[in-house]
Amino acid sequence: MNLLIKNVLLPENDAIVNKDICITDGIIVSIGKQSDDFVADEVIDGNNRLAMPAFVNAHTHAYMSVLRNAADDLPFMQWLFEGVMPREEKLNNEQAYWGSLLACAEMIKRGCGTFCDMHLFPGASAKAAIKSGMKAVVSRGLTGSDGGQRRLDEQFAEIEEFKGYKNIKFMLAPHAIYTCDKEFLLKCSSEAKRLGLGLNIHLSESKAEFEDCMRDNGCTPTEYVASLGLFENKTLAAHCVQLTDHDIELLAKYGVSVASNPKSNLKLGNGIAPIYQLDKAGVNVCIGTDSAASNNSLNMFAELNYMTLLHKGTNYDSTAIPAKKALDFATVNGARALGFDNLGKLEVGYTADIALLDTNVPQMVPLRNYYAAICYCCDGSETDTLILDGKVVMKNKQLLTIDEEELYYNVNKIVEETDK
Amino acid sequence: MNLLIKNVLLPENDAIVNKDICITDGIIVSIGKQSDDFVADEVIDGNNRLAMPAFVNAHTHAYMSVLRNAADDLPFMQWLFEGVMPREEKLNNEQAYWGSLLACAEMIKRGCGTFCDMHLFPGASAKAAIKSGMKAVVSRGLTGSDGGQRRLDEQFAEIEEFKGYKNIKFMLAPHAIYTCDKEFLLKCSSEAKRLGLGLNIHLSESKAEFEDCMRDNGCTPTEYVASLGLFENKTLAAHCVQLTDHDIELLAKYGVSVASNPKSNLKLGNGIAPIYQLDKAGVNVCIGTDSAASNNSLNMFAELNYMTLLHKGTNYDSTAIPAKKALDFATVNGARALGFDNLGKLEVGYTADIALLDTNVPQMVPLRNYYAAICYCCDGSETDTLILDGKVVMKNKQLLTIDEEELYYNVNKIVEETDK
Numbered sequence: 001m002n003l004l005i006k007n008v009l010l011p012e013n014d015a016i017v018n019k020d021i022c023i024t025d026g027i028i029v030s031i032g033k034q035s036d037d038f039v040a041d042e043v044i045d046g047n048n049r050l051a052m053p054a055f056v057n058a059h060t061h062a063y064m065s066v067l068r069n070a071a072d073d074l075p076f077m078q079w080l081f082e083g084v085m086p087r088e089e090k091l092n093n094e095q096a097y098w099g100s101l102l103a104c105a106e107m108i109k110r111g112c113g114t115f116c117d118m119h120l121f122p123g124a125s126a127k128a129a130i131k132s133g134m135k136a137v138v139s140r141g142l143t144g145s146d147g148g149q150r151r152l153d154e155q156f157a158e159i160e161e162f163k164g165y166k167n168i169k170f171m172l173a174p175h176a177i178y179t180c181d182k183e184f185l186l187k188c189s190s191e192a193k194r195l196g197l198g199l200n201i202h203l204s205e206s207k208a209e210f211e212d213c214m215r216d217n218g219c220t221p222t223e224y225v226a227s228l229g230l231f232e233n234k235t236l237a238a239h240c241v242q243l244t245d246h247d248i249e250l251l252a253k254y255g256v257s258v259a260s261n262p263k264s265n266l267k268l269g270n271g272i273a274p275i276y277q278l279d280k281a282g283v284n285v286c287i288g289t290d291s292a293a294s295n296n297s298l299n300m301f302a303e304l305n306y307m308t309l310l311h312k313g314t315n316y317d318s319t320a321i322p323a324k325k326a327l328d329f330a331t332v333n334g335a336r337a338l339g340f341d342n343l344g345k346l347e348v349g350y351t352a353d354i355a356l357l358d359t360n361v362p363q364m365v366p367l368r369n370y371y372a373a374i375c376y377c378c379d380g381s382e383t384d385t386l387i388l389d390g391k392v393v394m395k396n397k398q399l400l401t402i403d404e405e406e407l408y409y410n411v412n413k414i415v416e417e418t419d420k
Numbered sequence: 421m422n423l424l425i426k427n428v429l430l431p432e433n434d435a436i437v438n439k440d441i442c443i444t445d446g447i448i449v450s451i452g453k454q455s456d457d458f459v460a461d462e463v464i465d466g467n468n469r470l471a472m473p474a475f476v477n478a479h480t481h482a483y484m485s486v487l488r489n490a491a492d493d494l495p496f497m498q499w500l501f502e503g504v505m506p507r508e509e510k511l512n513n514e515q516a517y518w519g520s521l522l523a524c525a526e527m528i529k530r531g532c533g534t535f536c537d538m539h540l541f542p543g544a545s546a547k548a549a550i551k552s553g554m555k556a557v558v559s560r561g562l563t564g565s566d567g568g569q570r571r572l573d574e575q576f577a578e579i580e581e582f583k584g585y586k587n588i589k590f591m592l593a594p595h596a597i598y599t600c601d602k603e604f605l606l607k608c609s610s611e612a613k614r615l616g617l618g619l620n621i622h623l624s625e626s627k628a629e630f631e632d633c634m635r636d637n638g639c640t641p642t643e644y645v646a647s648l649g650l651f652e653n654k655t656l657a658a659h660c661v662q663l664t665d666h667d668i669e670l671l672a673k674y675g676v677s678v679a680s681n682p683k684s685n686l687k688l689g690n691g692i693a694p695i696y697q698l699d700k701a702g703v704n705v706c707i708g709t710d711s712a713a714s715n716n717s718l719n720m721f722a723e724l725n726y727m728t729l730l731h732k733g734t735n736y737d738s739t740a741i742p743a744k745k746a747l748d749f750a751t752v753n754g755a756r757a758l759g760f761d762n763l764g765k766l767e768v769g770y771t772a773d774i775a776l777l778d779t780n781v782p783q784m785v786p787l788r789n790y791y792a793a794i795c796y797c798c799d800g801s802e803t804d805t806l807i808l809d810g811k812v813v814m815k816n817k818q819l820l821t822i823d824e825e826e827l828y829y830n831v832n833k834i835v836e837e838t839d840k
Contacts, residue, residue, distance in 0.1 A: 069788040072796060073742035106782035110799075207736065263725075266733030267796070269740070296796040297783045302725070305683075309726075313686030316627065320689070322493035362526035363717045365828050366835040368489040376492060376687070376716040381801030408785050415786040 001025055001041055003390050004034060008046025008356065010346065011370035021051060023352040026390035030348060044385060044392070048360050050367070052327070052374055053344050054113030054353035054386060055300035056334025058259035059238040059288025061141075062103035062117050062125045063096035064088075066414050068292040076206070076268055084293050088120065090418040096121035098410045100128035103298055105402050108132060110299045110380040111355035113388045116236065116259065116288070116338055118173045118200060122158040126168050133393040133401045135353075137338045138162070139173035139200045144184025152191065159195070167389070169339055171236065176202040177221050178209055182228065189230045198234035198339065201225070204247070205239035206270045222247035231256055236337045238288060241265050241273045248274065252281040257337035260329075262306040264290030276311045276320050286334035287326075301380035304330045308375055323371035356385035421445055421461055423810050424454060428466025428776065430766065431790035441471060443772040446810035450768060464805060464812070468780050470787070472747070472794055473764050474533030474773035474806060475720035476754025478679035479658040479708025481561075482537050482545045485526065486511070486519035486834050487713040496626070496688055504713050508540065510838040516541035518830045520548035523718055525822050528552060530719045530800040531775035533808045536656065536679065536708065536758055538593045538620060542578040546588050553813040553821045555773075557758045558582070559593035559620045564604025572611065579615070587809070589759055591656065596622040597641050598629055602648065609650045618654035618759065621645070624667070625659035626690045642667035651676055656757045658708060661685050661693045668694065672701040677757035680749075682726040684710030696731045696740050706754035707746075721800035724750045728795055743791035776805035 005021040010031070012019075020034040030038070064084075071083020091099070096119070103125075107115060114135040117125040122140060129136035140155040142148065155172065162168045172195070174180045174188040192199050204210055204221040213221045222243060225231065231254035238259045240251065251258060260273045279285050287307055289298040308326040312318050332344030343351045359367050363377045386394040393401045425441040430451070432439075440454040450458070484504075491503020511519070516539070523545075527535060534555040537545040542560060549556035560575040562568065575592065582588045592615070594600045594608040612619050624630055624641040633641045642663060645651065651674035658679045660671065671678060680693045699705050707727055709718040728746040732738050752764030763771045779787050783797045806814040813821045 065782075066786065068786055069792040069797065072789060072792040073739055076738055079738065102782055102785060109782060263729055266729035267738065269732050269736050269738035271733055271736060296792060297799070299783065299799055302722075302799065305722070306726075306729075309683055309686035312689050313691055316689050316691060318496055318499065318687065318689035319493055360824075360828065362485075362522055362529060362824075362827075363719065365522060365831055366486065366488055368835070368839070369492060372489040372492040372716060377489065379717070379719055379722065379799040379801060381799060404780075404782075407782075408780065411785055415788070419788070 001390065002039060003352070003387070004038070004040035004043045005046045005051060005354065005356070006034070006043055009050040009359065016367060016370050018046070021346070021354065023390045026352050028346065028348055028350050028352050031346065044356070046356065048358065049356040049384070050359055050370065050373065051346060052111070052355050052357065053331040053346050054355050054388065055111055055330050056286065056338060056344055057107060057112050057115040057289055057298065057300055058236065058286035058334040058337055059261055059290055060103065060115050060117055060298060061119060061291035062100035062115065062128060063091070063119055063121055064099065064291035064293040065102040065106065065298070066091070066095065066099035066411055068296050070293065072296070079268070087418050091121070093121045093124055095414045095418070096124035097127055098407065098414060100125040101131060101402060101407055102411050103292065104128050104132035104134055105399060105404065105407060106298045107134065108386050108394050108399060109383060109397070110301060111383040111386060112300050113353040113386065114335065114338065114340060114343065116200065122154045123161060126158065126162045129168060130165060131401060133388045133391060135167040135340060137169045137171055139171045141173050141175045142180065142188055143175050144180035148184050171198040171200040173200040176209070177213060177224060185228050185230060189228065189233060192233045198236060199230055200236045201230070201238070203237040203240055204242045205265070207242055210242040220244055220247050222250055226250045226254065239265060239273065240278070241271050243274055248277055248281050248283070251278065252283050255284070257284040257286055257333070259286050259288040259337065260307065261288045261290040262303055262310055264294040268294055272310055272314055275307065276315050279321070279325070284333050284337055285329045286337050287330045299380045300330055301378045304375055323375035326375055327371060352387055352390040354387045355383050357382040358384045421810065422459060423772070423807070424458065424460035424463045425466045425471060425774070425776070426454070426463055429470040429779065436787060436790050438466070441766070441774065443810045446772055448766065448768055448770050448772050451766065464776070466776065468778065469776040469804070470779055470790065470793065471766060472531070472775050472777065473751040473766050474775050474808065475531055475750050476706065476758060476764055477527060477532050477535040477709055477718065477720055478656065478706035478754040478757055479681055479710055480523065480535050480537055480718060481539060481711035482520035482523035482535065482548060483511070483516035483539055483541055484519065484711035484713040485522040485718070486515065486831055488716050490713065492716070499688070507838050511541070513541045513544055515834045515838070516544035517547055518827065518834060520545040521551060521822060521827055522831050523712065524548050524552035524554055525819060525824065525827060526718045527554065528806050528814050528819060529803060529817070530721060531803040531806060532720050533773040533806065534755065534758065534760060534763065536620065542574045543581060546578065546582045549588060550585060551821060553808045553811060555587040555760060557589045557591055559591045561593050561595045562600065562608060563595050564600035568604050591618045591620040593620040596629070597633060597644060605648050605650060609648065609653060612653045618656060619650055620656045621650070621658070623657040623660055624662045625685070627662060630662040640664055640667050642670055646670045646674065659685060659693065660698070661691050663694055668697055668701045668703070671698065671703050675704070677704040677706055677753070679706050679708040679757065680727065681708045681710040682723055682730055684714045688714055692730055692734055695727065696735050699741070699745070704753050704757055705749045706757045707750045719800045720750055721798045724795055743795035746795055747791060772807055772810040774807045775803050777802040778804045
């Protein structure tokens with residue numbers, strides 16, 4: 001199957017030029033001028049469209065999109081215990097599937113092709129990802145209190161169920177140090193080792209987590225997790241807002257990837273992760289949206305914009321985290337953290353996960369700089385086509401893999417049932 | 421002329437309900453159920469659309485949209501002297517008009533009806549505002565070095581030229597304390613008094629401005645401007661990032677309105693204005709985009725989102741600057757600062773400047789909370805209709821007052837000519 005994106009806008013040195021992207025069986029085989037021996041089965045007109053690698057959303061909880069706008073502007077504990085958890089407890093797997101599919105619809109419309117999910121409902125996000133055409137790393141959120149083993153068993157069953165799908169991968173996800181005791185963290189670590197899986201954990205998200213850990217363990221959350229040997233597994237740590245210099249050294253030393261969620265961290269009053277410092281230390285920084293319960297949208301363009309502006313502003317340095325670097329955070333760095341090889345760049349040999357952006361809109365005129373346009377001008381709505389594995393999943397802003405009418409009908413029905 | 425918005429979504433207590441908005445000669449005459457004696461000349465279907473007051477952008481430089489993406493990720497001085505100024509010097513009034521019209525097109529598409537402009541090109545932004553249907557407060561940026569009186573005279577001529585237009589108002593705009601000497605600031609102040617105009621000034625934007633003023637005048641920029649008596653005029657101060665507690669007291673005492681530009685302040689490495697503290701002190705806070713040379717988009721939804729998230733995050737308080745308050749900053753507070761009475765709210769007797777947002781998009785589903793949806797979910801592209809003074813200037817995302825094709829053609833031609 002040969003797909004041709006004809007005459008699309010791409011960067012070349014400091015300019016933006018028109019090129020053809022040729023794709024065979026989901027892989028980019030050439031970028032430049034279409035060769036005579038490439039016969040396209042399908043042609044997409046790239047005129048006035050800019051091509052970029054589809055985003056990799058390195059941290060979310062897809063099912064929580066059904067909880068959107070249920071609890072805002074509240075203290076954290078009230079948000080969690082009055083807004084989120086009572087509704088969450090009423091959800092079943094089928095409802096979580098619709099929530100996850102809503103997340104996929106939103107991510108696709110905003111140019112995202114891959115996400116890393118931590119969930120409570122086995123199968124829901126994997127099924128939604130498969131239905132939508134997205135790639136996903138899926139992990140059951142594991143808490144070490146009552147039912148720890150049951151949750152692990154659910155994870156093992158889920159891995160078994162989806163082992164035939166190359167676009168569905170797994171990590172083990174001990175939820176956080178404040179929901180897993182030491183024994184359970186060690187258990188998760190040894191099970192990850194046994195299964196050859198990475199770990200996905202919320203780490204040092206809030207001041208409360210940091211201070212409680214100092215009080216209880218005499219060290220920082222990052223030091224604590226390192227001391228238990230968890231970082232000997234390939235690890236993706238979400239948030240990492242409260243970090244000491246030593247924590248940053250540890251994350252760099254162990255090759256931990258950090259999924260920063262700038263909007264969620266701000267909205268929940270948790271602060272700003274030291275991304276400038278993490279990046280300088282050589283840490284693989286990626287970007288996540290977190291869930292729609294704390295954000296409240298899954299728009300990677302917005303996170304990208306926050307990622308670069310926040311760290312310029314708080315470091316009083318307009319050169320900090322330039323646009324090209326931030327785009328790497330949001331694409332290839334995420335792919336690396338999630339274990340998808342050859343994903344997140346527009347290069348020959350890479351997977352054809354490509355978003356096309358309409359440049360005939362006021363915020364993209366004039367179009368002087370490829371990276372600045374993506375990072376500083378786009379609100380995300382410019383995305384008009386999304387290609388995943390060389391297949392078109394959205395064309396002219398119309399989703400081809402998801403029935404929007406059916407989706408909204410089902411989500412609204414769930415809200416009626418669970419908001420009572 | 422009677423316009424009816426039928427069955428549109430509006431807040432009522434904690435719910436969102438369908439109502440009819442009746443408009444006569446540009447003024448909202450009822451909100452609720454259309455009365456039998458209201459005969460509509462034009463009906464807009466409000467189904468699945470949410471109505472909100474059109475934004476008031478309290479600080480921009482519209483013509484600079486032609487400079488979009490000309491200079492990013494650079495140190496401030498390089499941005500200004502190598503990126504912005506050499507291009508600016510090549511522009512003429514006609515080109516500045518197209519830049520301003522590009523700004524209007526972008527603002528309308530993102531639900532904004534009014535803007536406060538500081539410019540270098542007399543007539544350009546006023547003409548663009550008139551053409552587009554927007555309201556504008558226009559001020560010639562006044563610098564006190566060579567040519568100060570000439571610039572003042574240009575401003576007087578511009579006021580004369582547009583005095584018949586009720587939607588075009590004026591302020592006098594001494595650019596900043598570092599571009600105007602003491603005598604010229606006093607001159608601007610006395611001229612404003614003579615003409616009964618307000619003042620528009622960049623104030624305490626950067627650490628450099630703050631430190632230079634301390635060195636040169638032994639007081640803060642805000643104290644300096646206060647000591648010269650400028651605040652005895654109705655004043656709109658843009659930025660106000662670097663403020664002491666005493667500065668905040670002064671701004672509150674003199675009723676100065678503050679136009680905060682969160683994205684621009686971050687992007688140029690200037691930091692974060694103490695909005696939480698200014699609001700607590702009773703200062704009239706409004707929101708601006710600044711120009712596309714430093715932002716690089718004029719999307720008030722993005723500023724609104726930054727405004728509330730930034731101050732939650734940096735104050736470690738998820739209840740800070742709640743959505744409803746931020747929306748007031750972006751609408752009615754701006755209208756008050758700009759001297760437009762009865763603007764910025766959806767209430768009987770108010771000017772019918774109304775944006776309608778499509779709610780049939782993933783990020784607006786489910787639609788639980790009116791204010792959270794606008795502040796935390798919208799990226800701005802939901803805006804599908806904009807009504808200004810009861811006239812439809814955009815319908816189904818199509819601009820009715822601006823020819824987009826002609827606009828982009830002219831802007832791109834200007835870029836070709838001025839980027840050489």
